[in-house]
Amino acid sequence: xxxxxxxxxxxxxxxxxxxxxxxxxxxxxxxxxxxxxxxxxxxxxxxxxxxxxxxxxxxxxxxxxxxxxxxxxxxxxxxxxxxxxxxxxxxxxxxxxxxxxxxxxxxxxxxxxxxxxxxxxxxxxxxxxxxxxxxxxxxxxxxxxxxxxxxxxxxxxxxxxxxxxxxxxxxxxxxxxxxxxxxxxxxxxxxxxxxxxxxxxxxxxxxxxxxxxxxxxxxxxxxxxxxxxxxxxxxxxxxxxxxxxxxxxxxxxxxxxxxxxxxxxxxxxxxxxxxxxxxxxxxxxxxxxxxxxxxxxxxxxxxxxxxxxxxxxxxxxxxxxxxxxxxxxxxxxxxxxxx
Numbered sequence: 001x002x003x004x005x006x007x008x009x010x011x012x013x014x015x016x017x018x019x020x021x022x023x024x025x026x027x028x029x030x031x032x033x034x035x036x037x038x039x040x041x042x043x044x045x046x047x048x049x050x051x052x053x054x055x056x057x058x059x060x061x062x063x064x065x066x067x068x069x070x071x072x073x074x075x076x077x078x079x080x081x082x083x084x085x086x087x088x089x090x091x092x093x094x095x096x097x098x099x100x101x102x103x104x105x106x107x108x109x110x111x112x113x114x115x116x117x118x119x120x121x122x123x124x125x126x127x128x129x130x131x132x133x134x135x136x137x138x139x140x141x142x143x144x145x146x147x148x149x150x151x152x153x154x155x156x157x158x159x160x161x162x163x164x165x166x167x168x169x170x171x172x173x174x175x176x177x178x179x180x181x182x183x184x185x186x187x188x189x190x191x192x193x194x195x196x197x198x199x200x201x202x203x204x205x206x207x208x209x210x211x212x213x214x215x216x217x218x219x220x221x222x223x224x225x226x227x228x229x230x231x232x233x234x235x236x237x238x239x240x241x242x243x244x245x246x247x248x249x250x251x252x253x254x255x256x257x258x259x260x261x262x263x264x265x266x267x268x269x270x271x272x273x274x275x276x277x278x279x280x281x282x283x284x285x286x287x288x289x290x291x292x293x294x295x296x297x298x299x300x301x302x303x304x305x306x307x308x309x310x311x312x313x314x315x316x317x318x319x320x321x322x323x324x325x326x327x328x329x330x331x332x333x334x335x336x337x338x339x
Contacts (some may be wrong), residue, residue, distance in 0.1 A: 173187075
């Protein structure tokens, strides 16, 4: 009820000359008791709701406002606000080149707005760490499609500010965790933020890029760019010594075609991780559906000049996208969720 009230009253008026003010002044909950326990639950609901609103505001921000640099600044603010449990590492293009993130930097190459690689780390202030997790979010602050530019009815190019929705969810989770401060868990929040634009310095169809683990990728479609950024982000996440990785992305229109606008597709080779996420989804009211990782579909992802191509065509497009990420990382306890 608290969450519904807070989220239901929220309206993003930041970009309107005159915003509506909420008329509701207070809400009384009758019959739920009182005391420290109920206050703790109310505080938890408020913390999660403010984090959800923060994520919504990131997604709603237009691309001329929320550039990769600004997204990195927002992440740094989280770390400074909760500095007792958070540290921040922000890498510029030069640092990413040193780490050989050729797949990610290939996508970023055309934009006048420089990329930023974001890594926040949460560690509880006391007690032992029993589990290490990584949350990786796709961070395309604008996606034109590149040279395979988005055209025609339904391409939704005017909405492509939301192609960083995965990173908004990850940074929203960081804000929530900074407030709640759960014990016993270390969490890494990773975003490879950039724009996918068009220019003389941009990635071309047919180019071959090399991910930070040495895997080579023939780019047969510049509009399948999210997986190229996530490839280096996932390799980086694997190098943090984590037990499990959750990858969140607005990765494929194919998943929306399969499941509609309000159900996220889940891909993982781990049955245990799938059950964990399913349980969490039921508790939070999210709609997830596990999709198959059909290995035979990998045939369409093979390249004659590189280790793989970056897209296998329209049929089973969300499955081949997941197979691409699985092939790049070879990490078993990974879950990819697309909406």
